[in-house]
Every structure is written in C-alpha cells, then in structure tokens.
Amino acid sequence: MRGKLKRATGATLIAACLVQTAACTKDKPLEEPQYSNDKKITIGAWVAPPPEFINETTYKDIADSGINLIYGLYEDADQNALKALQMAEQNGIQYLVRSRGASVIPEDETDLLDGMFDEFKDSPAFGGVLVSDEPGASKFKQLGALHEKFKQLLPGKHFYVNLFPTYSSLDQRSGRTYKEYIDEYIQTVKPEFVSFDHYPLMQSVDGTYTKEDHLLNLDIVSSASKRAGLPFWAFIQSIGFSTAGTQNRDPDEKDIRWQVYNALAFGAQGIQYFTYWTPTNDGAATFSKAMVDVDGTKTPLYESVKNVNKEIQGFDRIYMNYDNVGVMTLPAENAPANLYTENRLAQFKPIKDIVSEQPIVVGCFQDKSGNQALVLVNYTDPASNQNNKVNIKLDGIRGVSQYDKNGNTISKTGGGNYEVTLEPGEGKFIMLLK
Amino acid sequence: MMKKSATLSIALAAALSLSACQGGNSESKESASSNPTGSAKVQETTLKISYFKGGLGEEWIKQSADAFEKAHPGVKVELEGDPGITEKMGPRLESGANLPDVAFVLRTGWQRWAIKGYLADLSDIYATEIDNGKTLKDKLQPGIAEYGNIQGKYWIVPWADGATGLVYNAQMFEDNGWSVPTTMKELDELLPEIKAKGIAPFAWGGKVMSYWDFPVVGWWAQYEGTEGMESYKKMEGPEAYGQEGRLKALEEFERLLGDESNSIEGAAAMDHIQSQMAFLQGKAAMIPNGGWLETEMRNSTPEGFRMKMMQLPAIDGAKETKVNNTMGGDFAIVPAKAKNAELGKEFLKFLSSDDMLKLFTEKSGSVRPFVYDAASVPGLSEFSKSVIDIWQNSENLYLYSENPVYYSKFYDWPLAGAPYMMIYQGDETAQSAFEGNLSYAEENWDAVKADLGIK
Numbered sequence: 001m002r003g004k005l006k007r008a009t010g011a012t013l014i015a016a017c018l019v020q021t022a023a024c025t026k027d028k029p030l031e032e033p034q035y036s037n038d039k040k041i042t043i044g045a046w047v048a049p050p051p052e053f054i055n056e057t058t059y060k061d062i063a064d065s066g067i068n069l070i071y072g073l074y075e076d077a078d079q080n081a082l083k084a085l086q087m088a089e090q091n092g093i094q095y096l097v098r099s100r101g102a103s104v105i106p107e108d109e110t111d112l113l114d115g116m117f118d119e120f121k122d123s124p125a126f127g128g129v130l131v132s133d134e135p136g137a138s139k140f141k142q143l144g145a146l147h148e149k150f151k152q153l154l155p156g157k158h159f160y161v162n163l164f165p166t167y168s169s170l171d172q173r174s175g176r177t178y179k180e181y182i183d184e185y186i187q188t189v190k191p192e193f194v195s196f197d198h199y200p201l202m203q204s205v206d207g208t209y210t211k212e213d214h215l216l217n218l219d220i221v222s223s224a225s226k227r228a229g230l231p232f233w234a235f236i237q238s239i240g241f242s243t244a245g246t247q248n249r250d251p252d253e254k255d256i257r258w259q260v261y262n263a264l265a266f267g268a269q270g271i272q273y274f275t276y277w278t279p280t281n282d283g284a285a286t287f288s289k290a291m292v293d294v295d296g297t298k299t300p301l302y303e304s305v306k307n308v309n310k311e312i313q314g315f316d317r318i319y320m321n322y323d324n325v326g327v328m329t330l331p332a333e334n335a336p337a338n339l340y341t342e343n344r345l346a347q348f349k350p351i352k353d354i355v356s357e358q359p360i361v362v363g364c365f366q367d368k369s370g371n372q373a374l375v376l377v378n379y380t381d382p383a384s385n386q387n388n389k390v391n392i393k394l395d396g397i398r399g400v401s402q403y404d405k406n407g408n409t410i411s412k413t414g415g416g417n418y419e420v421t422l423e424p425g426e427g428k429f430i431m432l433l434k
Numbered sequence: 435m436m437k438k439s440a441t442l443s444i445a446l447a448a449a450l451s452l453s454a455c456q457g458g459n460s461e462s463k464e465s466a467s468s469n470p471t472g473s474a475k476v477q478e479t480t481l482k483i484s485y486f487k488g489g490l491g492e493e494w495i496k497q498s499a500d501a502f503e504k505a506h507p508g509v510k511v512e513l514e515g516d517p518g519i520t521e522k523m524g525p526r527l528e529s530g531a532n533l534p535d536v537a538f539v540l541r542t543g544w545q546r547w548a549i550k551g552y553l554a555d556l557s558d559i560y561a562t563e564i565d566n567g568k569t570l571k572d573k574l575q576p577g578i579a580e581y582g583n584i585q586g587k588y589w590i591v592p593w594a595d596g597a598t599g600l601v602y603n604a605q606m607f608e609d610n611g612w613s614v615p616t617t618m619k620e621l622d623e624l625l626p627e628i629k630a631k632g633i634a635p636f637a638w639g640g641k642v643m644s645y646w647d648f649p650v651v652g653w654w655a656q657y658e659g660t661e662g663m664e665s666y667k668k669m670e671g672p673e674a675y676g677q678e679g680r681l682k683a684l685e686e687f688e689r690l691l692g693d694e695s696n697s698i699e700g701a702a703a704m705d706h707i708q709s710q711m712a713f714l715q716g717k718a719a720m721i722p723n724g725g726w727l728e729t730e731m732r733n734s735t736p737e738g739f740r741m742k743m744m745q746l747p748a749i750d751g752a753k754e755t756k757v758n759n760t761m762g763g764d765f766a767i768v769p770a771k772a773k774n775a776e777l778g779k780e781f782l783k784f785l786s787s788d789d790m791l792k793l794f795t796e797k798s799g800s801v802r803p804f805v806y807d808a809a810s811v812p813g814l815s816e817f818s819k820s821v822i823d824i825w826q827n828s829e830n831l832y833l834y835s836e837n838p839v840y841y842s843k844f845y846d847w848p849l850a851g852a853p854y855m856m857i858y859q860g861d862e863t864a865q866s867a868f869e870g871n872l873s874y875a876e877e878n879w880d881a882v883k884a885d886l887g888i889k
Contacts (some may be wrong), residue, residue, distance in 0.1 A: 138885045168527045170546035171842040174885065175526050177550070204517040205707055205730075206487070211518070214527035242641035243542070247705060272720065281855050286641050286702075337532040425674070 030410050030433045031401040032318070033371045039320035042233060042270035043309055044069040047277040048095070051080040053296050059087035062276065065291065065302060066309025070276060071130050071135070071160070072098040078116065085123040094127030096160055103132045107145035121154055130147050135161065136174035137181055147189050161191065162208025162235075165198035166217040178217075182224045194225045197274060198233035201383075202261065203249035208383035212338045215262070215329065215361065215379075216407040219341035222266040222324065233270030234263035238305060239278065240288035250288050253304035254382035254425030257405065260308055261272055261427020265363030265375040267324025271312075273305060307405070315403035322365035322373050330360050330378070339379065348372075350394050350432055352416070358388040360422070374430040382425030392418045394432065401431040405406075480492065480510050481777050484523075484534035486764070487515035489726025490594060494797040495538070502784055502795070509777065523767075527552040530775055535778035538593050541763030545841055548589040554775045556767040556771035556782070560588045564786045573786060575803045577832040578762055584836070590765040591782050595803035596725035597743055597824040598648035598761045600737060601720050604740040604816070606633070612719075615747045616755075618653075628719045629695055636690070639709035640702035643854045645722045650854070651846070652746040652759040653683035655831045659753030669837035672875035677846065680871075682749060684864035685775045691858050702858070707731075714739055724761060725800045725821035742820035745828070758828035762803050803824055803832070843882045849874040 007139040017374075022253040048070045049058040062070050070093060075081050077099045088095040088421055097120050105112045129150070132143060143161060150159045163185060166178045186194065200214040218234065225232040236259045244325045263271055291302040312319075326345030329335065348364040350372055363375035378388040398409035399412040404426065410433075420428070450888075452551045481502070485495050492515050499511035506571065513795055516522065520539040526532050527547055547553050560571040560582075563803050574592060582590040586784065607614060610631060615621040638645060655663050657679030666674050690696055698718045701709065713721040723726075728735070748755040768778040784790060791804050795811045799818040809824045847853060853867035862870070 015556060136885070166528075167521045169524060169543050175546060175549070178525070179528075182619050202518060206517065209518065212522045213529075216525060216529060216531075242705065244644060245643065245644070245706075246521065266662065280861075281640075281859065282850055286643065286855060340529070340531045 002144065009044065018143075020301050024397070026341045030401070030412065031383045032401045032410070032431055032433065033367065033369065035318060035321045035367075036068075037321070038317055040068065041157075041268075041316040041320060042069055042313060043067050044071060044096075044233065044272035045269060045274075045276035046235075046272065047070050047073045047275040047279050047290070048075070049277055049292070049296070050082060052076040052275075054080060054083045054087055056087060056090065058292075058296065059081065059084075059093070061292070061298065062088075063091035063093050065276075065306045066313055067273070067276065068303075069094045069096065069127050069272075071096040071272075072279075073279070076100055077102075077120070078130075081120065082123075085120060085125045088125035089123060093125065095123075095125050095381075096127050096158060098107045098130040102129060102146065103135075103143075105142075105146060107142040109306065110145050110149035112148050113146065114375075115392065117154060121157070126157065128160055130160045132161045134164045134168070134172070135185050136172060137176045138174040140185055144190060146189045147191065158193075159191065161185075161189065163196040163221075165196060166213045166220065167193060167198075167211065172321070179220055179224070182221055186224060186228045186230065191230065193231045193233055193270065194221055194228075195233040195235075195270070196221050197272075199235070199237040199241075199274065200251050201237050201240075201251050201255050202300045203240075203247045204343075208249055208381055209389045210276075210338060210381050212340075215327075215339060216339050218262065218266040218268075219327065219343050223343045226267070226324065231269035232267070233272055234259075234266075234268045235272045236260055238273040238301060239275050240300045242286045249383070251304075252382075252422075253301075253303065253307060255424075256301075256304050257311070258377065258382045258425035258428060260312060261375060261377045262361055262379070264312070264319065264427070264429070265361045265377055266327055266366070267363065269320065311403075311405050312429075314407065318371075318403075318431065319429055322367045322371075325364040325366050326363065328354070328362040330354055330356055330362070335359070348374075350397050352393040352395050354392050356388060356390040358386055360388065360390055365384040374432065375427060376420070376422065378422035378424065379426040380424065387424065387426045390420050390422060394418055396434060398431045399433040401433060403429040403431075454489060478508050478510055479774060479777060480512050481516065481536070481774055481781060482512045483536045483538070483778075483781070484514040484516065484519050485520050485538040486540050487517050488540075489724070489730035490798040490800055491729040491732070494794045497793055497797055498785055498790060501790065502781055505784065506777075506780070509719060523547075527769055530771050530782060533772050535772040535774045536766060536768055536781050538766045539764065540753055541761075541765070543841055544590050544765060544767065545584050547767070548584055548587075552770055553589045554770045554772065554779065556582070556768065556779060559591075559783050560778050562783055570786050571784065573804045573806070575762075575805060575830060575832075577830055578803045580836070581763070581824055581832065581834060582765065590767050591786070592762060592803040593801065594764040594765070595760050595762045595830075596800045597758045597821045597828070598724040599640070599652050599722070599743060599746040599759065599824070600649055600720050601713075601723045601727055601741055601817075603716065603742050604742045605738070606719055614744045614886060616745065617748045618750060621632040621747045625693075625696060633716070634698040634718045635696045635720055636701075637698045637709045637713040637721045638701050639704035639706050640855060640858075641705040643858070644852050645706065645845075646854045647852055648722045648724060648759055648761065649746055650683045650687050651761075651831070652757055652831060653686050653752075654679040655750040655757045655759060655829075655833075656746070656749050656754055657682050658756075660829055662753065663831055663833075667833070667835045669712045669835040669840045672872070672879040675844075675872045675875040680750065681864060681868040683758070684853070686749060687774045688857050691854075701787070702855075710734075713741075720744075725818070725825075726798070728815060728817045729799050741817050743817070743824055744820075754829055756828040758830050760803070760825070760830050760832055762830075762832045763834055763889055770778050773801035791812040795822070834859070838886050838888060839879065839882050842886055844875060847871055848878070 013200045045067045045422050077097050083098045085095050147159045198217045200211040221232050241248050260271055275290040277292050278294045289299045291305055292298055329339040359379040361377040361379045365373040380386040394416045401410045437710055520542055559567055582588045615624050625635050670825050698706050698712050714735055768775050772778055788806050789801050791806045792811050795808045796803055801808045849871045856862040
C-alpha cells in the first residue's frame with residue numbers, strides 16, 4: 001500500500017511538474033539564446049580602387065559599404081599595396097595583397113617566399129595574400145607546397161585561392177569532375193577555407209533567368225567543406241558582363257539579396273562581391289558598372305550592396321554560431337531543374353510541413369546547445385518580381401526571431417504555424433524559439 | 435503553378451525528389467492515342483531534346499520533331515529550347531541530372547566529355563546508311579567529317595554550318611549605287627562614300643566583340659590559303675600562332691575600327707541584338723555577322739528591308755579569295771546516361787536524310803555541314819540564297835584542331851581570347867596582340883603538353 005501510495009504520489013508529482021513546466025514555458029517571454037562571442041561574417045570584394053584612386057575617401061567608402069576585406073587587383077605587392085594597407089587600416093578593414101610572383105614559385109623552391117611579404121606583414125590591415133584565381137587541379141600540388149610554407153611565415157593570414165564554378169570546363173579543371181576538383185583542392189592544398197565563384201544572374205533575348213547549377217554549386221562546395229570541417233566563401237555577382245555570346249545581367253538590390261541569402265542558406269561564412277571597383281574590359285569579358293565605376297563614382301548598386309551588408313551584419317554575430325545541417329529545396333515533385341542538389345535534406349525535426357506558392361530554399365541550422373534556425377529564401381528569379389507565400393508548420397516551437405531587410409522581429413507562432421510572404425529576392429534568418 | 439506540389443509533406447516530398455531527379459528526362463506510359471490501329475495499346479516513349487535556342491529559330495526543330503513522331507508511332511518528343519543550354523550541359527553530364535536524350539549545343543570542348551565517358555559512342559550511326567547508299571559519315575562535308583572523332587570513335591554529330599563575314603544592306607547599296615566590294619582596297623574606297631551619306635559603315639556590338647572573328651578569321655584564311663590553314667590545324671608546335679596571315683588580318687581590323695567614324699555611335703556598349711537593330715534601322719551599311727541573322731531578327735525586321743551576305747572582300751596578298759569562315763563546330767550529342775540513348779541516336783540519323791537536311795534549311799534559312807543541294811530548297815529568302823551561295827561556292831573553313839593543346843587550352847588566341855576589344859580600346863595593337871599570342875604559345879607549349887600528359 002505504502003509502496004503504491006508512493007508511486008501514486010510520485011506520478012502525481014511528476015504530472016504536476018509537467019503541468020507547471022508547460023504553464024511556465026507558455027508564459028515565459030520569447031527570448032533568443034545569447035552568444036558571448038562576437039563572430040563576424042567575412043564580406044570581401046574583388047577589385048580594390050586602382051593605384052591612382054588609393055586614398056582616404058575611396059577606402060572610407062569601402063568600409064562604409066560594409067565590406068571588411070578588399071582584394072588588390074591592379075596593384076601588385078608593391079608601394080601601391082603599402083598605401084592601400086595604410087588606407088585600409090585607417091578605415092578598420094582588411095586588405096589582401098595580390099601577388100603575381102607567389103603563384104609561380106615552383107613547389108621545390110618555396111624558400112623564395114621568405115621575406116616576400118615582410119614589408120606588409122606588420123600592418124594590422126594585412127589580411128593575407130591573393131595567390132591564385134581559378135587554378136586547374138594540376139596547380140594544386142604546387143599551391144599545397146606554397147601554402148605549407150606560407151603558414152610558417154605568416155600564421156593566421158589568408159592564403160587566398162579562389163576556385164572555378166561548376167560551369168567551368170573539364171579542361172579548365174585539368175580533367176577533374178567538379179566534385180573531384182573541390183575534394184582534391186581540400187586534400188592537396190589543405191586550405192583554411194574554400195572560396196569559389198559562380199555568377200548566376202543571366203539575361204537572354206527572351207528575358208532573364210538564373211543559372212541552372214547555382215544551387216548545385218553551393219551544394220557541392222558546402223558539402224565538401226563540411227566534410228573537411230572548413231568554412232566556405234561564396235562570390236556574389238555585383239556587376240553585369242558579357243562573355244562569348246552570354247550575358248550576365250546587371251544586378252539590382254533584389255539580385256544581391258537573393259544571392260547572399262542563398263549562400264547563407266548553405267552555411268557560407270564569407271561572401272565576396274565580384275566586383276567592388278569596375279574592372280577594365282579584357283579579351284574575355286566586357287563589363288558594365290560595379291559598385292563604383294571606372295572613374296571612381298559610386299553607382300546605385302553601391303547603396304544596394306550597402307543595404308544588404310547592413311542587413312546581414314544585423315545578425316551575423318548570431319548566424320556565425322550555427323552549423324549548417326543541410327538544405328531543403330521545395331517543391332520536390334516536378335521541381336524546376338535549377339532546384340537540383342545532390343545532398344538535399346529530407347527532414348529537419350522541428351519542421352512538420354512546408355507549403356509555398358513558388359520554389360524556396362530552406363537552410364537548416366543548429367548551434368552547439370541544440371538551438372535551431374532557418375535561412376529561408378524565395379528562389380524565384382528576382383527579376384521575375386514574384387512574391388512567394390510560405391507556411392511552415394513547426395513542432396515544439398513557440399516563436400521565432402526573424403531577421404531580414406526590415407530588421408528584427410520576435411513573434412509567437414500560433415499553433416506552430418509560421419506564415420510569411422517573401423518578396424522577390426528576399427531571404428530571412430529565422431531563429432526557432434522553444 | 436507549384437501549389438499542388440508544394441503542399442506535399444516534407445517526407446513525401448523527399449521521397450519524390452529522388453524520382454524527380456533521376457527520371458525527369460524520360461517517361462513511359464500506356465497510350466492508345468498514338469497507336470495507328472487503335473486496337474491495342476502501345477508503349478509511349480518520350481524523347482527529350484534540348485537545343486540551343488538562338489539565331490536559327492525553333493521552327494526547324496519543332497518540324498523535325500513532328501516528322502520524327504509521325505515516323506515513329508508511340509514516340510513523343512519533348513523539346514527544351516534554351517539559350518544557355520551549352521553551358522548547362524557540362525554540369526548536367528557530370529551530375530546526371532536533367533539529362534536530355536539528345537542535345538544540340540554550340541561549339542565547346544566536347545572531347546573531355548567523351549574521355550570522361552559522358553557521351554554515347556555514335557560510331558555505329560556514322561557507319562549506318564542514311565539514304566542514296568551513303569552513310570552518315572559519307573554525307574558530312576569533307577572538312578568536318580572527322581571533327582567528332584577522338585580515340586578511334588565518333589562522339590558527336592556536327593550540327594550547324596553556314597557562312598559568316600559581312601552582311602550588307604542590299605537596298606541601301608542599290609539605292610546609292612554602291613558596288614559590293616570584292617577586295618579590301620575596294621572596301622576602303624567605299625567607306626568615305628557611305629560616310630558622306632551620313633551613314634556609319636559598320637554596326638557592331640562591344641558585348642559580342644568575338645563577332646569580329648567572322649571577317650578576321652576569313653582574312654587570315656584568305657592570306658594563308660587552304661594549305662596554310664591545314665598546316666595551322668595540324669598544330670605541330672607553337673609556331674602555328676606565328677602565321678603572318680594572323681597579323682595581316684588583325685591589322686585590317688585595327689585599321690577599320692581605328693577610325694571612329696567607321697562605327698555606329700555607342701557600338702562598344704551594344705550587345706548583338708542592339709547592334710543588329712541598328713543595322714536593320716539603316717544606321718549602318720554593314721555588320722559582321724552570320725547566316726542566322728535574318729531568322730534571329732525576323733520579328734524586328736522592317737518591312738521591305740533587304741540584306742545579303744557579301745563574299746568577304748579579299749585581303750592584299752590573299753592566296754585564295756573565296757574562303758568562307760563557317761564558324762562550324764556546333765554539334766549534337768547523346769549523353770551516355772540518357773534514358774533513351776538509342777532513340778536519341780535514331781533521331782540524329784533521322785535528321786541526316788536529305789529530306790530533313792532540306793527541312794532544316796527551309797525553316798532556319800541556314801545549312802548543316804552535310805553535302806546536299808541546299809540551294810534547291812524552295813522559298814529561300816534573298817538573304818539565305820546569298821549565304822548558301824557563299825557556302826556552296828567557297829573553300830569552307832572548319833577551324834579546329836585534333837591536337838589537345840588546341841582544344842583543351844589554346845584555341846586560336848591563347849593569351850587572353852580574341853583581342854578585338856583590347857585593340858579597339860588601344861590597350862593592344864595588332865602587332866602586340868599577334869606577338870603576345872605567339873610568345874604565350876611558345877612559353878607555355880611544353881608546360882601545357884605536360885599538363886595534358888602528352889609526350
């Protein structure tokens with residue numbers, strides 16, 4: 001009897017506690033988890049102001065736009081780079097020194113790197129060295145040897161190499177498939193991060209479209225990086241250009257936001273604009289105008305990029321604490337070809353169901369304490385100007401803290417339902433609050 | 435339009451995604467409608483064809499598909515026209531996703547696709563008799579019959595062919611009594627006459643600067659002659675890039691565009707459509723272009739506008755004057771993992787009959803690189819006739835080399851692609867571009883060979 005009573009009492013107590021906990025939880029105000037660190041997303045940009053434009057004003061403009069790492073292109077590792085470093089330091093940003101010399105050092109003569117960057121290395125703005133852009137796999141062994149030496153000489157500095165997109169040719173990648181190319185780079189060069197470019201915003205006689213393999217590229221690079229425990233950096237097309245009969249359109253703010261949020265959905269820890277300053281035309285490409293034109297005048301895109309950078313810098317200190325679990329794309333049945341990925345996430349526990357009018361990308365995240373978050377993107381071509389109503393049924397989630405172009409809002413999810421209409425190109429970082 | 439599918443639960447959607455990815459390109463289902471007898475059901479098979487949607491229009495493929503369906507009961511053709519299909523094919527072949535059964539794409543490095551095993555071996559259809567006792571290989575233009583052959587097998591079928599060079603406003607020429615120039619000297623004499631009428635001699639677009647390849651490669655080939663170009667195509671060493679004809683041709687370009695008054699205003703910022711519109715609006719007398727121009731601009735051509743292609747004016751010192759830079763090299767493939775690869779091959783054979791070749795010419799106004807009487811096709815426009823006349827009565831140049839150094843790395847301008855914009859902007863001269871390409875080839879030849887595993 002006593003024993004029974006005891007058990008009954010125990011059960012009653014447990015039930016009472018459960019009721020109390022539920023009541024307490026229900027009444028508890030929605031709060032975001034707090035993070036003690038202050039991690040920042042890297043916001044890089046290709047093409048720093050050319051030598052004749054290296055001054056306080058142009059570098060202040062870079063910093064004001066939210067870019068925190070600018071890459072030299074027209075200046076080599078020379079006096080111009082020193083001046084650029086000085087301007088970068090004054091404005092609190094980092095600068096990548098371009099070195100045409102470093103990339104051609106043979107793998108058995110890496111000692112040639114000794115002292116090569118001594119005059120730059122003590123600058124607080126020295127972010128590292130831009131060593132190679134779009135190397136074929138045949139260069140990896142040499143780059144690996146250079147990187148090994150570089151780490152000894154300049155620990156903590158970026159040994160910057162940027163890789164080809166999926167739509168590069170097998171010849172460009174020295175005959176490797178794209179997956180082989182990325183994996184071989186990671187294994188051979190042993191980088192601290194994986195950077196790649198992919199310019200998805202297209203235009204044809206029939207109108208606009210986005211590249212079919214845009215998500216596939218993010219998927220392959222993010223998956224390979226994740227397996228290796230490395231972050232990845234993705235390029236953002238911030239200029240229009242024509243090459244060999246194809247036309248990459250001039251982007252607007254919707255296009256910029258769309259690219260940035262898609263990169264974030266796959267867990268990018270760095271975004272990089274191609275380009276900041278407008279490059280001069282060459283034999284391969286004819287360029288329109290980037291954030292700043294060739295004469296140094298800011299274009300409307302400058303403000304667009306600044307807006308998006310400010311937006312993501314509103315939550316990057318949180319986002320950077322989360323690990324990407326995977327990415328869902330919807331719809332799955334009769335999906336348009338451009339939604340194809342090889343590692344599509346089948347389920348993410350708090351999500352019971354998703355309904356959307358148009359294609360969406362859903363990046364799924366979790367932090368070390370088990371807190372979860374989403375990056376939700378309207379995956380229609382931003383130029384098609386389609387809104388996209390999305391309804392997500394969530395299990396065990398009382399509310400969300402949502403970051404987007406309008407700032408931050410915390411709201412309850414009535415019955416676990418989260419409903420939102422995404423504007424063209426819009427993305428959101430959504431913390432799921434239990 | 436996606437509401438139905440998007441309402442699926444995640445689990446169901448995940449299950450379906452696999453089939454969507456793997457089988458999106460083909461389907462089979464029971465159908466009675468396509469059975470001529472109507473008595474018993476036949477298996478309906480879908481043949482998915484992806485094709486470059488551009489200057490040739492779409493009527494040729496639509497009508498070809500209709501004809502194939504009629505000849506093959508139970509087959510339904512699904513068409514995917516896409517201006518970006520060429521660059522999409524690489525990722526598709528690698529991933530195996532969204533594969534068509536046949537693809538018609540622009541010239542690109544297909545050889546690596548073949549080496550990687552992404553392409554179906556087409557050797558059997560090359561050896562198959564198509565009509566009049568001729569195999570597909572027999573029917574191809576001699577200059578391109580071996581284009582699809584590496585490692586002893588045939589992997590692609592050449593698709594589009596034609597003539598390129600300078601197109602002129604025929605009515606404008608006639609109204610002003612201008613003779614069509616046959617030499618560069620005559621062209622030079624004509625330019626002031628055109629400008630005196632307040633008209634720019636040339637329309638062109640800086641966003642498609644490679645269109646200047648059409649006349650420039652033509653001048654190069656005129657200067658070197660067939661023997662010289664065959665020597666170049668052998669690509670036995672970097673000295674191939676030192677042919678004098680290359681320099682002479684670049685100098686002609688430099689001279690023509692070095693005089694700003696020879697170009698329409700704002701040309702450097704124009705794309706191909708804008709420059710072609712300017713030509714159709716009578717703002718320029720000539721335009722570097724190809725046999726697809728009329729079809730591409732059909733919906734924008736003013737009523738009564740007349741254009742023709744001219745035999746490329748001959749460069750001083752030309753060994754041969756009647757040379758046509760075909761810009762051939764566009765091709766069709768059957769992916770090795772295509773759902774209906776055999777049906778895809780059947781389609782390529784089907785398109786190689788004389789009747790279908792003529793249908794192509796009738797609907798596109800252009801030609802395929804086969805030996806057939808394209809000029810006899812009824813209803814050809816004045817422009818198409820001029821194009822076909824050049825194609826049938828010139829030494830047709832198919833500029834490609836079987837040397838991997840060429841098709842894997844260097845192509846024709848190994849330093850940084852075609853140098854026209856740099857010359858136009860004054861960043862290079864014809865001489866420096868010529869020398870730069872030669873030096874680059876000399877300095878990198880052995881390294882590229884080593885990289886490609888060639889001894």
